[in-house]
Amino acid sequence: MSGPRVALEVFAKDLRLDLRSRDRLGHMAVFALLVVAMISIVVPASKTERLAWSPALLWVALLFTSLLGLARSFQSETEEGALALLVQAPVDRGWIFVGKAGASLVALIGVELWTATLFTVFLDVDWSAGPLACAGAGLLGAVGLAAVGTLLSALSIGVRFREFLLPVLLFPLVLPILVFASRITADALAGREISAQLWWAFSLYDWVFALIGYFVFDYVLED
Amino acid sequence: MVSAAVMLSVVAALAWLLWLAGDVTGRIGTARWVGGLALALVPVWLLLVAYYAPIEVAQGIIQKIFYVHIPAIIPTYFGFILSAIGGVLYLRTREDRWDQLAVAGAEVGVLFCSLMLVVGPIWAKPAWGEWWAWDLRLTMTLILWFIYVAYLFLRSFAFGSDTAKTYTAVYGIAGVGAIPFVYFALDLAQSATMHPTNPAREGLPAEMGRTVGVGMLTFIWIFAWLVAQRLELASLQARALVASRAETA
Amino acid sequence: MPWVIAAYAVTGLVLLGYALHLRVARRAALRDQKRRG
Numbered sequence: 001m002s003g004p005r006v007a008l009e010v011f012a013k014d015l016r017l018d019l020r021s022r023d024r025l026g027h028m029a030v031f032a033l034l035v036v037a038m039i040s041i042v043v044p045a046s047k048t049e050r051l052a053w054s055p056a057l058l059w060v061a062l063l064f065t066s067l068l069g070l071a072r073s074f075q076s077e078t079e080e081g082a083l084a085l086l087v088q089a090p091v092d093r094g095w096i097f098v099g100k101a102g103a104s105l106v107a108l109i110g111v112e113l114w115t116a117t118l119f120t121v122f123l124d125v126d127w128s129a130g131p132l133a134c135a136g137a138g139l140l141g142a143v144g145l146a147a148v149g150t151l152l153s154a155l156s157i158g159v160r161f162r163e164f165l166l167p168v169l170l171f172p173l174v175l176p177i178l179v180f181a182s183r184i185t186a187d188a189l190a191g192r193e194i195s196a197q198l199w200w201a202f203s204l205y206d207w208v209f210a211l212i213g214y215f216v217f218d219y220v221l222e223d
Numbered sequence: 224m225v226s227a228a229v230m231l232s233v234v235a236a237l238a239w240l241l242w243l244a245g246d247v248t249g250r251i252g253t254a255r256w257v258g259g260l261a262l263a264l265v266p267v268w269l270l271l272v273a274y275y276a277p278i279e280v281a282q283g284i285i286q287k288i289f290y291v292h293i294p295a296i297i298p299t300y301f302g303f304i305l306s307a308i309g310g311v312l313y314l315r316t317r318e319d320r321w322d323q324l325a326v327a328g329a330e331v332g333v334l335f336c337s338l339m340l341v342v343g344p345i346w347a348k349p350a351w352g353e354w355w356a357w358d359l360r361l362t363m364t365l366i367l368w369f370i371y372v373a374y375l376f377l378r379s380f381a382f383g384s385d386t387a388k389t390y391t392a393v394y395g396i397a398g399v400g401a402i403p404f405v406y407f408a409l410d411l412a413q414s415a416t417m418h419p420t421n422p423a424r425e426g427l428p429a430e431m432g433r434t435v436g437v438g439m440l441t442f443i444w445i446f447a448w449l450v451a452q453r454l455e456l457a458s459l460q461a462r463a464l465v466a467s468r469a470e471t472a
Numbered sequence: 473m474p475w476v477i478a479a480y481a482v483t484g485l486v487l488l489g490y491a492l493h494l495r496v497a498r499r500a501a502l503r504d505q506k507r508r509g
Contacts, residue, residue, distance in 0.1 A: 158381075
C-alpha cells in the first residue's frame with residue numbers, strides 16, 4: 001500500500017467518523033456559537049469598534065474552538081488499535097500525519113465558515129468587502145492550525161493533563177497564525193492593501209509545519 | 224575586541240557543552256575551570272558597572288540595570304538552541320545523553336528568560352513609567368518563555384515513559400521552527416510601538432559597550448557552568464532510574 | 473537606586489539559588505549511587 005493511499009484511508013476514516021457521530025463537529029459548532037455570543041454581548045456596540053476588533057476576536061474564537069477538535073484527533077480507543085495496525089504498514093508514517101491533518105483541516109474549514117456566519121449575524125460583519133482575502137486567510141489559517149494542532153495532539157497521546165497541556169503547547173506556536181490571519185482579514189475588511197510579504201510568510205509557515213509534521217511523525221509514532 | 228571575545232565564548236561554550244555531554248561523569252571535572260572563570264569574571268563585571276560605565280544622562284543611575292539585563296539575552300537563546308540541538312541528536316541517535324543535554328539547556332534557559340522578564344520591568348518602571356509594554360522584544364521574550372514552559376510541562380507530565388524524550392525532542396524542534404515566524408508576526412503587529420530600550424548601536428559609548436560585553440562574557444560562562452551541573456544531575460538521575468528498574472525487575 | 477540594587481540582587485539570588493538547588497540534588501543522587509554500590 002502506498003503512502004498517499006494510507007493518507008487517504010486515514011483521512012476518509014476520520015471524516016466518516018466525524019460525519020457519522022457528529023461528536024466533534026457538533027461540539028465545535030456549539031462551542032463556537034457560545035463564544036461568539038459571549039463576545040457579541042460583551043464587546044462595545046459601536047460599529048467601527050466592532051469592525052476593528054472582529055478579525056482578532058474571530059481568530060481567538062477559532063483558536064479555542066479548534067482546541068476541541070484537535071484534542072479529538074488521537075483520542076478514541078478504537079483509534080489506538082487502528083493506529084497500531086497502520087503503523088506497521090511499510091510506508092512513511094508521515095502519511096498518517098497527512099491523513100489526520102487533512103481530516104482536521106476539513107473540520108476546521110467547516111467551523112470557520114460557521115463562525116464567520118455567526119459573526120455576520122451577531123456582529124454585523126460584512127465579509128463582502130474582501131471575500132477573497134478573507135477566504136485566503138481562512139484557508140491558510142486552517143492549514144496551519146491543522147498541521148501544528150495534529151502534530152501537538154500526537155505529542156500528547158497518553159500524557160497526563162492533556163486538556164491543559166495541549167493549549168499550553170499550542171498557543172505560542174500558532175501565534176503567527178493568529179497575527180497573520182487577523183491582520184489580513186482586518187486589512188481586507190477595511191479596504192487596505194495587504195502586503196505580499198504577509199501572504200508569503202503565512203504560506204511559508206504552513207509549509208514549514210506541514211513538513212515538520214510529516215518528517216517527524218516517524219519518530220512520534222514509534223511506540 | 225570584547226565582542227570578539229563574546230562570540231568566541233559562545234562557540235567555545237557550545238563546543239565544551241557538546242563535548243561534555245559525550246561523557247558527563249567522566250568529563251565533569253573540567254567544569255571547575257569554567258566555574259572558576261565565571262566566578263572570576265563576576266567582580267570584574269561588577270566593578271566595571273559601578274566605576275567604569277558612565278552614568279547616562281537621560282535615565283541616571285537607573286540605566287545601569289542595562290548591564291544586568293542585556294547579558295541575560297544570550298543565555299536565554301543559547302538554552303533554547305542547546306535544547307533543539309539535543310533534541311535533534313536524540314532523535315537521530317536515540318542516545319539518552321542528548322536528551323539530557325536538551326533538558327539541561329531548557330531548564331537553565333528558562334531561568335535566564337525568567338530573569339529577563341523580571342529585571343526588564345524593574346528597569347522599565349522607574350525609567351519609562353510603566354511595568355510592561357507590548358513591544359516586539361518584550362513580547363518575543365514572553366512567547367519564548369511560554370514555549371520553554373510548555374516544553375518543561377510536557378516533559379514533566381510525560382515523565383517516566385520512553386515517549387517523553389521523543390515528544391519533548393519533537394516539541395523543541397517545533398518550537399525552534401516557530402521562533403522566526405513569531406518574530407516576524409510580532410514585528411508586523413507592533414509596527415506602531417518601539418522598544419524603549421533600543422539605543423542605536425552606533426551611538427553606544429565605548430565604555431558602555433565594553434561593560435555590557437564583559438557582562439555578556441560573565442553570563443555566558445555562568446550559563447555554561449550551570450548547564451554542566453544540570454547535565455550531571457540528569458545523568459545521575461537517569462542512572463538511578465535504570466538501577467531502580469533493574470532492582471524491581 | 474533601590475531599583476538598581478533590586479535588579480542585581482534578584483539576578484544574583486536566582487542564579488545562586490538555582491546553583492544551590494542543583495548542588496543539593498546532585499549530592500543526593502551521588503549518595504544514592506554510593507548506597508547502591
